[in-house]
Amino acid sequence: MIATVSDKPALTVHLCAPRGFCAGVDRAIQIVELALEKYGSPVYVRHEIVHNKFVVDSLKDKGAIFVEELEEIPSDDQDRPVIFSAHGVPKSVPEDARARNMFFLDATCPLVSKVHKEAQIHERRDREILLIGHTGHPEVIGTMGQLAEGTVTLIETEDDARNFIPKTDRQLAFITQTTLSVDDTAGIVEVLRQRFPDIVAPHKEDICYATTNRQEAVKAVAPLVEAMIVVGAPNSSNSQRLREVAERSGCRVSSLIQRASEINWSDFDKITTLGLTAGASAPETLVEEIIEAFRQRFDVTVELVRTANETISFNLPRELREYPSPTPTAAE
Incomplete structure (x- = not known):
């Protein structure tokens, strides 16, 4: 058998770890999925459960309906479950839900x-x-x-x-x-x-472990690569911060994209090294989609760069704990 040499240019993808879903996002998505299993559809969700269109659209397909305010829920559906997003809500929102005799589940990240x-x-x-x-x-x-x-x-x-x-x-x-x-x-x-030397600081850092870990991974990878892709939504704060961290750490090109279809190939046509990470609300399937898109144009070698291990998980609301949890899609 004669070995063949790829005519595609070589590209090393430095894959950040940790990346993608954090424990709070994973919990929030599970809450919607389990509520649909237990109570049937529709289940209403106030605001995007997490800031990722792919996740939101997949939950819509399963029977979730997204609203921005409780008054958008039809009067004949006000006995249906309502879920508050992972970002948290003002105290007035659960008060309003109680006044309307709504059953609600709080998916606010702990x-x-x-x-x-x-x-x-x-x-x-x-x-x-x-x-x-x-x-x-x-x-x-x-x-x-x-x-x-x-x-x-x-x-x-x-x-x-x-x-x-x-x-x-x-x-x-x-x-x-x-x-x-x-x-x-x-x-x-x-x-x-x-x-204000006497100002009182948080007892423990408020910036969450996942945000910190993903930024540290980007800082480790950025000096090794010519360009960085952050998989995430434009309204995702933690994803935007990852793009900024990569840029400040010296990447010539630092792009935030939601899907492979958004890749501006002119930014990457001459690179030999690429950094790749994902914001805390971006599923691993989108990372895999982007790697596959690069494989169509490059001879890709993937190297994992791990800077931390994450083992944190959060309890589900009591109403859903008897239900088996969907298996999370964990990033390496």
Whole structure:
């Protein structure tokens, strides 16, 4: 048998690990799937359960209906289960659901719930609260909505931290969105600590383990490659941060894409090394789809770059625990 040499250019794909689904996202998707199994369709979901169109569309196909507000649910369907997304919701939302006699399941990531509880503790201890995060993100809306309007001040940038003027002479405390850039947040926190040495920090880091781990993996891979692809949605905060981390770490091309069909091949036609990761709400099947797209054009060798092992899992709501959980699609 005569060996043949590929006429495709060689490409080494440095595959980040960890990548893709985190425990909070996996739990949220399981909640929708198990609710459909137990209660039948339709099951309503307030806001995208996670920020990924592929995931949302697959759940729609199974019978989930997505709404932005509870009043969008038809009156003759208000006895159907309603699920709150992984990003968390303002306290007014479950109150509204109770007032409408709705049955609801809360898929808020437990690490987001931890930030909610921190905000409530700071309020009980009569502290002025700052939230480091991004305006308009559902997680930020949910966290600020745990307390009365005007109670929490949002800080987005180091300039915000420099220009912030306390409203009172009470002790300051800060909390953070869970999906921020670790480095950006550290800079903001440093400014706040320089200005307010007695500011109270979270007992344990608010930026979640999955966000941190995925950013560290990108930092390890970025210096090794000519380009980086982050699989994720444009409205996914943690995916956007991964793209930014790759860019800051020296990648000439750093692209955020949802599917292989979005690849701009002119950005990759002359590369020999590629970094590949996925945001915490992107399923592994989309990573595999992109590798396969590159195999059509390149002679691909995949090298795994692991920087951490993840073994964390979260309990399901009590109402669903007797049901067998779907097998999660774990990233290597």
